[in-house]
Amino acid sequence: MSIQEQKINADMDQFVIFRLDQESYGVPINYVEIIEKVTAITRVPNSSDYVLGVINLRGEIVPVIDLRKRFNLPDSSITDESRIIILTVDYMTVGILTDSSSEVLNIPKSQIENTGTVLSIVDEASIEGIGKVDDRMIILLDIHAILDINNAES
Amino acid sequence: METSQYFDVFIDEAKEHLQKMNDILLILEKNPKDKQHLHELFRIAHTLKGMSGTMGFNYVLQLTHEMENLMDQVRNDIFSIDESVVDLLFECLDKLEQYVMNIESDQTEGDNISDNLIQELKTRVNGSENSNPIANETTQQDTNEGGFPSAFNADEYVRSMIKKAEDKDYNIFRLYICLNEKCMLKSARAYIVFSTLEQNCEIIYSDPSIEDIEDEKFDLCFELAVITQHSEVEISQQLNSISELDAVEIESINSKNVITKDEGEKDGFSTPALLEMDSNETSNSAKDEDQPKKARAGKTVRVDIERLDNLMNLVSELIIIKTRLEDAHQMTQEKSISDTTEQLERITTSLHDAVMKVRMVPIERVFNRFPRMVRDLSKELGKEINLIMTGEDTEVDRTVIDEIGDPLIHLIRNALDHGIEEPDTRIRNHKDKAGKLKLTAFPDGNNVVIEVEDDGKGIDTEKVKAKAIANGLISESQSQLMEDKELIQFLFHPGFSTADKISDVSGRGVGLDVVQTKIEHLGGEVEIESQPDKGSRFIIRLPLTLAIIQALLVNVESEKYAIPLNNIREISTIKEEQIRKVQGKEVVLFRQSTLPILRLSGILNVPPLEEKTQTDEYTVVIISHGDRTFGLVVDELIGQQEIVIKSLGKYLNGIRGIAGATILGNGTVSLIVDTNSLF
Numbered sequence: 062m063s064i065q066e067q068k069i070n071a072d073m074d075q076f077v078i079f080r081l082d083q084e085s086y087g088v089p090i091n092y093v094e095i096i097e098k099v100t101a102i103t104r105v106p107n108s109s110d111y112v113l114g115v116i117n118l119r120g121e122i123v124p125v126i127d128l129r130k131r132f133n134l135p136d137s138s139i140t141d142e143s144r145i146i147i148l149t150v151d152y153m154t155v156g157i158l159t160d161s162s163s164e165v166l167n168i169p170k171s172q173i174e175n176t177g178t179v180l181s182i183v184d185e186a187s188i189e190g191i192g193k194v195d196d197r198m199i200i201l202l203d204i205h206a207i208l209d210i211n212n213a214e215s
Numbered sequence: 216m217e218t219s220q221y222f223d224v225f226i227d228e229a230k231e232h233l234q235k236m237n238d239i240l241l242i243l244e245k246n247p248k249d250k251q252h253l254h255e256l257f258r259i260a261h262t263l264k265g266m267s268g269t270m271g272f273n274y275v276l277q278l279t280h281e282m283e284n285l286m287d288q289v290r291n292d293i294f295s296i297d298e299s300v301v302d303l304l305f306e307c308l309d310k311l312e313q314y315v316m317n318i319e320s321d322q323t324e325g326d327n328i329s330d331n332l333i334q335e336l337k338t339r340v341n342g343s344e345n346s347n348p349i350a351n352e353t354t355q356q357d358t359n360e361g362g363f364p365s366a367f368n369a370d371e372y373v374r375s376m377i378k379k380a381e382d383k384d385y386n387i388f389r390l391y392i393c394l395n396e397k398c399m400l401k402s403a404r405a406y407i408v409f410s411t412l413e414q415n416c417e418i419i420y421s422d423p424s425i426e427d428i429e430d431e432k433f434d435l436c437f438e439l440a441v442i443t444q445h446s447e448v449e450i451s452q453q454l455n456s457i458s459e460l461d462a463v464e465i466e467s468i469n470s471k472n473v474i475t476k477d478e479g480e481k482d483g484f485s486t487p488a489l490l491e492m493d494s495n496e497t498s499n500s501a502k503d504e505d506q507p508k509k510a511r512a513g514k515t516v517r518v519d520i521e522r523l524d525n526l527m528n529l530v531s532e533l534i535i536i537k538t539r540l541e542d543a544h545q546m547t548q549e550k551s552i553s554d555t556t557e558q559l560e561r562i563t564t565s566l567h568d569a570v571m572k573v574r575m576v577p578i579e580r581v582f583n584r585f586p587r588m589v590r591d592l593s594k595e596l597g598k599e600i601n602l603i604m605t606g607e608d609t610e611v612d613r614t615v616i617d618e619i620g621d622p623l624i625h626l627i628r629n630a631l632d633h634g635i636e637e638p639d640t641r642i643r644n645h646k647d648k649a650g651k652l653k654l655t656a657f658p659d660g661n662n663v664v665i666e667v668e669d670d671g672k673g674i675d676t677e678k679v680k681a682k683a684i685a686n687g688l689i690s691e692s693q694s695q696l697m698e699d700k701e702l703i704q705f706l707f708h709p710g711f712s713t714a715d716k717i718s719d720v721s722g723r724g725v726g727l728d729v730v731q732t733k734i735e736h737l738g739g740e741v742e743i744e745s746q747p748d749k750g751s752r753f754i755i756r757l758p759l760t761l762a763i764i765q766a767l768l769v770n771v772e773s774e775k776y777a778i779p780l781n782n783i784r785e786i787s788t789i790k791e792e793q794i795r796k797v798q799g800k801e802v803v804l805f806r807q808s809t810l811p812i813l814r815l816s817g818i819l820n821v822p823p824l825e826e827k828t829q830t831d832e833y834t835v836v837i838i839s840h841g842d843r844t845f846g847l848v849v850d851e852l853i854g855q856q857e858i859v860i861k862s863l864g865k866y867l868n869g870i871r872g873i874a875g876a877t878i879l880g881n882g883t884v885s886l887i888v889d890t891n892s893l894f
Contacts, residue, residue: 074771079660088409099885102776103876103885104887105870106820106821106870107819107872107873108871115863115867115884116885117883117884118336120531120532122861122862122863122876122878123864124867152865153864153865153866154864
């Protein structure tokens with residue numbers, strides 16, 4: 062494992078932290094629109110299996126991705142703790158279903174490591190790095206990879 | 216001057232003027248002697264020149280200036296309009312359009328692309344000048360020292376005014392006034408001139424217009440025409456008492472030396488009181504004619520389409536809330552609430568209609584570019600074409616206008632290139648030498664129909680058949696069974712072209728499939744009718760509104776789906792035992808014809824409910840599309856409802872079988888079945 066210093070003048074990056082199957086994950090806060098409780102989700106036929114469906118977000122139709130399915134994690138039922146994090150990436154609004162989400166953390170860039178080969182839990186391409194805050198390890202996600210945006214556009 | 220805020224206005228107006236110019240050029244091409252339109256053309260060039268000058272667009276300014284010079288000579292009968300002149304002016308128009316496009320995208324004119332044209336225009340003007348030295352005059356604004364331009368150009372209104380004044384023995388003077396170059400407050404000085412004159416005269420004409428002068432949109436000189444009882448000397452004395460005037464020239468005019476410009480009531484003068492008092496009858500009639508014109512112009516407002524979209528969204532929200540209220544009401548059954556919801560229903564419906572109407576624009580906006588296109592194409596192809604357009608005033612949604620242009624261009628090019636034969640072939644087949652292309656638009660219930668019809672050779676179904684077999688779309692034996700109508704559908708296949716040789720115009724096979732995709736994207740459909748040697752007709756059917764439709768809500772297992780009502784022919788029930796299997800596909804005999812049966816639950820992979828009552832009777836929604844029909848098995852009908860179509864968003868774009876989503880009264884999302892894609 063090699064620690065790579067990012068930028069010298071870079072100080073803090075803010076991440077919205079959520080939990081998924083025992084692990085903590087983070088997405089850059091500038092992509093996050095809002096965090097919603099789970100409402101009625103309408104299944105969309107003939108879509109990718111990790112697309113859970115669409116929800117009505119105050120009059121907007123927003124697709125929701127089941128991150129557990131996306132990362133091939135075991136299914137679990139939706140609880141009171143479950144949250145949908147609404148992200149806007151490249152003018153496209155998508156929600157991701159998470160087990161729970163309650164905090165925003167500042168992670169110094171110096172505390173973010175490149176992943177290398179340590180992780181086997183999730184799809185490596187969707188990981189931007191690992192953030193270390195105190196004793197916690199936070200898996201920082203590459204939103205574009207999760208949504209397959211690069212594939213779609215290139 | 217800070218002009219950026221005027222960009223939008225400039226571009227809108229410039230486009231309008233260019234379109235007008237296009238129309239007039241087409242008319243002039245047919246009627247080269249038509250002076251009225253020539254004057255109009257001149258005026259447009261002049262207006263464009265002024266506009267672009269103000270905005271600092273010099274290439275446009277120069278080009279329009281030279282165009283003006285050319286037209287001025289034509290106007291003064293120095294030479295006449297022939298094909299080469301029209302072609303030249305068309306070229307200028309193209310360049311102007313290019314500039315305006317550049318301005319729209321980058322706010323600058325881009326590279327100078329009109330130098331050659333300007334040279335050509337100049338050569339023409341100079342060429343004729345040598346033969347006729349009087350023609351050395353250009354337009355009023357540009358001749359600072361030259362005194363009066365060659366002729367006084369007035370519109371019909373001013374002319375009639377002058378006539379009336381003559382009848383009453385008033386003096387009519389034409390004034391040419393130049394301010395001193397050092398004059399600081401030009402508009403204020405001009406105002407003094409006006410107010411001085413108005414003490415004793417009626418000003419009936421001003422170039423530039425009074426508004427422009429007030430806004431200081433003029434150089435140093437302006438031209439006026441006045442009616443007065445005073446003499447030339449008196450007027451001159453009055454004017455000479457005003458300081459900072461460099462030149463004051465007065466000329467007496469009469470109706471004979473006025474050229475009619477016919478440009479409506481450009482300067483907005485009302486009938487001078489002087490005349491009105493004396494000749495009530497005549498001037499009143501003139502006034503009556505002018506006033507409605509003015510009123511109409513004042514009643515339109517340019518609105519950004521985004522604001523309308525926003526308004527439309529709000530109306531959609533309102534409709535959703537209304538549906539929710541209706542749902543709630545059905546549970547409570549209270550009388551007072553039912554009255555209120557009914558009223559709300561009425562209001563939202565009218566509000567929706569009103570907003571829709573605001574968004575509607577005449578299809579003319581799309582059609583008006585076709586005459587030019589057909590003209591150019593017919594020249595290019597060496598075919599003579601008569602273009603007949605009807606129903607240009609048919610209104611369609613603004614979004615349709617933006618999208619429908621390309622498909623129509625495609626169809627027109629197709630008709631001209633493939634449909635209409637060469638002139639000698641036509642004569643041999645005892646047809647008119649000139650081919651006929653008919654473009655028709657008309658509203659039809661909740662749809663708008665646009666037809667592109669030619670009287671050419673029609674579609675060669677044998678050729679289509681051969682091509683379809685060659686492309687491996689069908690087998691030889693299959694082709695034997697197909698009717699002509701079915702065969703024609705192959706034209707919509709990607710990469711399908713029956714043209715033997717590829718021309719610039721069409722034949723690359725990227726055509727009709729694009730047309731169909733685009734039309735279907737707009738929620739419409741295309742049909743082809745064709746008769747050998749009689750011609751073909753493409754019929755485009757588009758929904759009037761794109762955002763809000765009537766739909767049938769159905770239950771499939773535990774899920775709710777909406778089926779657009781305009782595709783539903785009828786609803787019926789069939790028994791399990793009626794269903795037959797033909798080549799692994801389910802069909803029933805329904806009204807003496809076989810009806811393919813599709814199960815919505817299967818198509819949409821709806822997870823089956825665990826405890827399901829077994830029935831041997833199915834509810835079938837019969838969908839028809841053009842002349843194709845199928846039955847869609849659903850579990851239960853919920854009812855008809857007005858729904859607001861929402862897109863599934865970019866992320867879920869292009870899902871098979873789903874056209875979009877809508878929000879139901881209870882706030883949940885229901886998907887809209889795309890019946891088109893189920894065939």
